[in-house]
Amino acid sequence: MVDAKRSLVLWDIDRTLLYTGETDRQVYREVFAEVVGYPIEFLPARGTGVTMPMAIRTMLVDNGVPGGEVAEMLTAMVELLPKRLAARRGAL
Numbered sequence: 001m002v003d004a005k006r007s008l009v010l011w012d013i014d015r016t017l018l019y020t021g022e023t024d025r026q027v028y029r030e031v032f033a034e035v036v037g038y039p040i041e042f043l044p045a046r047g048t049g050v051t052m053p054m055a056i057r058t059m060l061v062d063n064g065v066p067g068g069e070v071a072e073m074l075t076a077m078v079e080l081l082p083k084r085l086a087a088r089r090g091a092l
Contacts, residue, residue: 027088028043
């Protein structure tokens with residue numbers, strides 16, 4: 001169990017706390033191709049100030065995913081992205 005008195009949670013929505021270089025964008029490319037089944041053409045803009053789910057939803061729509069499939073693919077990507085980013089912790 002996490003001791004709330006000793007926990008620090010940082011939310012880097014605008015990239016002011018962590019510089020990721022191209023690592024996060026590469027992970028987005030890989031996860032998109034895995035979930036959607038074709039390479040991504042349009043990546044989310046950098047530093048937009050939106051949450052990851054909002055950025056992914058826009059990314060799916062902007063890359064031609066049919067509306068009826070967006071919710072399912074969004075869920076899959078939201079589950080995969082943090083795991084894949086964590087696996088590249090050393091590169092971040």
